[in-house]
Amino acid sequence: MILHALPxxxxxGGDGYQTPTTADFYQPLWNDGxxxxxxxxxxxxxxxxxxxxxLIVSTRQAAIVPGKRQWVTEGLYGFIRNGVxxxxxxTKDFLRFVPLLFSMFMLILVNNLFGVIPPVQYPxxxxxxxxxxxxxxxxxxxxxxxxxxxGLGAYFKNLVPAGLPGWIFLPILLLEIITFxxxxxxxxxxxxxxxxxxxxxxxxxxxxxxxxMLLHGSFGLKLAGVGAYAMAFLLTIFEILIEFLQAxxxxxxxxxxxxxxxxxxx
Amino acid sequence: MTGNIAILGYGLSTLGPGIGIGLIFAAYLxxxxxxxxxxxxxxxxxILGFALTEALAIFGLLLAFIL
Amino acid sequence: MNEPGxxxxxxxxxxxxxxxxxxxxxxxxxxVVSYLISGPVMCGGLGWILDRWWGIRFFxxxxxxxxxxxSLYLVWFxxxxxxxxxxxx
Numbered sequence: 001m002i003l004h005a006l007p008x009x010x011x012x013g014g015d016g017y018q019t020p021t022t023a024d025f026y027q028p029l030w031n032d033g034x035x036x037x038x039x040x041x042x043x044x045x046x047x048x049x050x051x052x053x054x055l056i057v058s059t060r061q062a063a064i065v066p067g068k069r070q071w072v073t074e075g076l077y078g079f080i081r082n083g084v085x086x087x088x089x090x091t092k093d094f095l096r097f098v099p100l101l102f103s104m105f106m107l108i109l110v111n112n113l114f115g116v117i118p119p120v121q122y123p124x125x126x127x128x129x130x131x132x133x134x135x136x137x138x139x140x141x142x143x144x145x146x147x148x149x150x151g152l153g154a155y156f157k158n159l160v161p162a163g164l165p166g167w168i169f170l171p172i173l174l175l176e177i178i179t180f181x182x183x184x185x186x187x188x189x190x191x192x193x194x195x196x197x198x199x200x201x202x203x204x205x206x207x208x209x210x211x212x213m214l215l216h217g218s219f220g221l222k223l224a225g226v227g228a229y230a231m232a233f234l235l236t237i238f239e240i241l242i243e244f245l246q247a248x249x250x251x252x253x254x255x256x257x258x259x260x261x262x263x264x265x266x
Numbered sequence: 267m268t269g270n271i272a273i274l275g276y277g278l279s280t281l282g283p284g285i286g287i288g289l290i291f292a293a294y295l296x297x298x299x300x301x302x303x304x305x306x307x308x309x310x311x312x313i314l315g316f317a318l319t320e321a322l323a324i325f326g327l328l329l330a331f332i333l
Numbered sequence: 334m335n336e337p338g339x340x341x342x343x344x345x346x347x348x349x350x351x352x353x354x355x356x357x358x359x360x361x362x363x364x365v366v367s368y369l370i371s372g373p374v375m376c377g378g379l380g381w382i383l384d385r386w387w388g389i390r391f392f393x394x395x396x397x398x399x400x401x402x403x404s405l406y407l408v409w410f411x412x413x414x415x416x417x418x419x420x421x422x
Contacts, residue, residue: 088360161411172407175372175400183371187363256360309361310413317365317408321401324369328377328397 017212020204025126025197040124047110047124055106080105080251088255089262097258100141104134105251108192112243115200116236123243126197131189138254139185146261188253195246199239206232272330279326286319365408372404373397 028036058069066074080102085094108125115123125131147155159176160169210228213221294312298305373396380396 178375179367179371183367187367313412328373
């Protein structure tokens, strides 16, 4: 409902300015329709190749005293391994999940940063399918761990906290099931998608609006166009911060859900 | 201008919970800074306050979608 | 957390609902938001189904309110009541 209203938000000043819409995000390169090869698909494949190349090159001939590339990779790896995985999952069995968390963090970070790097400038996470795919991976992992640990029946029984008054047990169980199986992965995907989509749309509004005002406006609007470009610059810096943050939060919550499945008392 | 006035309503309704949650966590930070041992007790109160305030924001979001 | 001088944890009591999360309370926040969203959505959805079945328009807002109450009760039960009698991590 909201997304239908977006294209009709025509600006009051100047006909001929098209506000950026959700249709601007669909950029097919070959074939149209459901099997199109779109630009985000190509960018995603490019990012995977780039990431694989960087990680292999920077850790080849790993030395005790690291060179510059190795230091960068080690810094990022240590950040996820210590700061996220070890602190949340615990020191006992966090090593199994570090590859998953590190890969997801680097993938999301690189793809987010593509939103502001000039030749690409398309945050691939702003198409909802990609965060959903990442969330599905986490989903399968944490349910599989939980069920393998305590068995299927006990897994469901452990969802409800102990000590509830008896009559409210069934609605709370239903609520917990819906939260655990539907809402948590949905919020995980939607948080990443929403931040990237809204951030990119905001940047588009300021940049295209600034360009329109500079080229087609009266003198006062030209000054406002310069202001719009300055705002776009500030927002780009803010967007970089948000991109780091969203990659980190996604990895953090994935680690939290995994830790919740591994917890002994559950 | 055409559009959906429910979205305007939702935008207005995020003012209150935004300020409220900021105040709650400001108080939590102050309390933990003054006495770090009180962290556990303050945490449960902070979560309760956060949930109650966030409930209003969720109401606004849901009703903007539904109505 | 076994620093010298700290009181030993009480032995009985309900288990910490998010045990295994070493220090990050932001995780609690997002879990709370998940509960708060899914409660009204679930009960509102049930109310919408009942509305379609019976043809009145009353159950959707009632469902949303009931769901919100249920969610708040569950959040209180999980995160507040279980942590006040004992020291948390």
